Amino acid sequence: MSYWVFKSEPGEYGIDHLIAEKNKTTRWDGIRNYQARNNLRDQVALSDLVLFYHSSCKKIGIAGTMKVVKAAYPDPAQFDRHSRYYDAKSDRDNPRWYCVDVCMVEKFTEVISTSSLKANPVTAEMQIFKQSRLSVAAVSAAQWRAVQRLNGQLA
């Protein structure tokens, strides 16, 4: 089993949106970056655990955790002319973009801020801080545990 971090702007879609979903489950779609797509399509597996990262907002950081409940399948939005994620160049026989389904696991009582993540020697090494703009990134088991510990300190 692997660990991941998915980024989203809570103004667009945050952890409270996920909580409000039927079965607290949603399609994680709209990924339009090739490296993130490769991770999503080729690496992210059923039952993997995911950190929910809130970006571009007041309280930037990790808001909680999710679980992958459906492995990668073609993102339907790429074929929907009316979607902001429509991609005219994508071919139904060879889809360009993929998505997964995730469900809520835990909302942290406090968002774990980027400053505290960067202050911790383990979480400071997370890929999202080394490589900007990667919205689906790997997290090591040690990093995952460190995040859980930080959450325990805040709770």
Next chain:
DNA sequence: GCCAACGTTGGC
């Protein structure tokens, strides 16, 4: 709202 980082596009 600014702007640095950086991925993508498109002309050559």
Next chain:
DNA sequence: GCCAACGTTGGC
């Protein structure tokens, strides 16, 4: 295949 122009991301 190079690289300048452009658009987007995302922290501050």
